[in-house]
Amino acid sequence: MSSKLIDGKKISAEIKNNLKISIDKIKNNFPRTPHLVVVLVGNNPASISYVKAKEKACQLVGIKCHVERLSEEVLESDIIRYIEKLNQDDQVDGMIVQLPLPQNLDEEKIIQTISSLKDVDGLNNENLGLLASGQPRFVPATPLGVQTMINQLDFVTEGSKIVIIGRSKLVGIPLALLLSSKTPKGNATVTICHSKSKDIGSHTLSADIIIVATGFPHTLKKDMVKKNSIVIDVGVNRIEDKSKKNGFRLIGDSDFDEIIDIVSKITPVPGGVGPMTIAMLLENVTKAFYINNAKKL
Template sequence: MNSKLIDGKEISSSIKNKLKSEIDEIKNKHSRVPSLVVVLVGKNPASISYVKAKEKACQLVGIECHIERLDEKISENEIISYIESLNENDQIDGMIVQLPLPKNLDEEKIVQTISPLKDVDGLCNENLGLLASGSPRFVPATPLGVQRMISELDFKTQGSRIVIIGRSKLVGIPLALLLSSKTTLGNATVTICHSRSENIKKYTLDADIVVVATGFPSTLTKDMVKKKSIIIDVGVNRIEDNTKKNGFRLIGDSDFDDIIEIVSKITPVPGGVGPMTIAMLLENVTKAFYLGVKE
C-alpha cells in the first residue's frame, strides 16, 4: 500500500480485535453481551449497505445486533412508539436510527426520542451538549474515528491548524469540539468552513490538516492544499462507472488522484474513514453496556 495512505481498515481491525477480547470477558462476567438495535426505514440502497456493514462488524466482535426493518410509509408516531419501547428495554444497550429517513418523517424529532443513555450515534441534544461542555458521553462515531486516525499518525494536534469543511451535526461540529478540546488529542486551532464561507482556499492553504465532509465531489482541489499537509476525506459519493459490475464506484469529496502527489498523508475512499466510523460505533455500544450495568 502507498505509504501516503491512512489505512482505516488496518486501524479499525486492531480496534475490533481488542473489542472482541473485551466482549468475551463481558460475556463471562455478565452472562450476556452488549446489544444494538438499528432502525432502518425504507429501502435506500446506501442505507441498506451501511446497515449490513454494521451488522457484520457487530457479529465479528460479539455484539448482538438486531435490524428493525420498517416500511417507508410508517407513521412518525409509530416509529416514536417503537423507540420508546426500546428505551424501556433494559436488554437493549444502544440504538441508532439509520439516516436519512424518508422525507415525510421529522428526523430531528425521531432522533431526539432516543434515550441519551442509548444514543450510540451521539446525536441527542444532551450528548452533544456534554461534548461541548468537555464531558462527553457518546461522541458521533465519524468524528471519533477521525480523531483516532489522527492519533495513530503520531501527529501532535496541540497548536496545529486544522480546517474542517462542513458543519453538520454528524461530523463537522462535533469534530471541531473534539479537536479543540482541552485533551491530549485536542488543543488544535480549528476553523470550520462551509457553504457560505468565502475564499475557503485561504484557510486550507494554511492548514496542517484539512478534513473535508460536504458530500460533494471535488470540494477540495489540489490548488487548495498545502504541501506535506494531511487530508482526511469523510465524503462518500457514488458516481456512474460502467466498468464496474454494480455500475458505480465510490469517491470522496477531494480530488484524490491529484492531491496525493503533494500531501504527506491522505485517506482513501473507500477504506479510510468508513471502517473507523463502524469501529467507533462498536466502542460506543460497549460503553453503553457499561453505563447500563452501572445504572
C-alpha cells in the same frame, strides 16, 4: 503512494480485535452480550449497505445486533413509539436510526426521542451538550474515528491548524469540538468552513490538516492544499462507472488523484474513514453496555 495512505481498515481491525477481547470477558461474567438495535426505514440502497456492514461488524466482535426494518410509509408516531419502548428495555444497550430518513419524517424529532444513555450515535442534544462542555459520554462515531486516525499518525494536534469543510451535526460540529477540546488529543486551532464561506482555499492553504465532509465530490481541489499537509476525506459519493459490475464506484469529497502527490498523508475512499466509523460505533455500544449495567457488574 501506499506510504501516504492512512489505512482505516488496518486501524479499525486492531480496534475490533481489542473489542472482541473485552466482549469475550463480558460473556464470561455476565448473562448477556452488548445489544444494539438499528432502525432502518425504507429501501435506500446506501443505507441498506451501511446497515449490513454494521451487522457484520457486530457479529465479528460478539455484539448482538437487531435490525428493525420499517417501510417507507411507516408513521412517525409508530417510530417514536417503538423507540420509547426500546428506551425502557434493559436488554437493549444502544440504538441508532439509520440516516437519512424519508423526507416526510421529522428526523430531528425522532433522534431526540432516543434515550441519551442509549444514543450510541451521539446525536441526542444532551450528548452533544456534554461534548461541548468537555464531558463527553457518546461522541458521534465518524468524528471519533477521525480523531483516532490522527492520533495513530503520532501527529501533535496541540497548536496545529485544522480546517474542517462541512458543519453538519453528524461530523463537522462535533469534530471541531473534539479537536479544539482542552485535552492531549485536542488543543488545535480549528476553523469550520461551509457552503456560505468565501474563498475556502485561503483557509485550507495554511492548514496542517484538512478534513472535508460535505457530501459533494471535488470539494477539495489541488490548488487548495499546501505541501505535506494531511487530508482526511469523510465523503462517500457514488458516481457512474460502467466498467464496474455494479455500475458505479465510490469517491470522496477531494480530488484524490491530484492531491496525493502534494500531501504527506491522505485517507482513501473507500477504506479510510468508513471502517473507522463502524469501529467507533462498536466502541460506543460497548461503552453503553457498561454504563447501563454498572450496578449489575
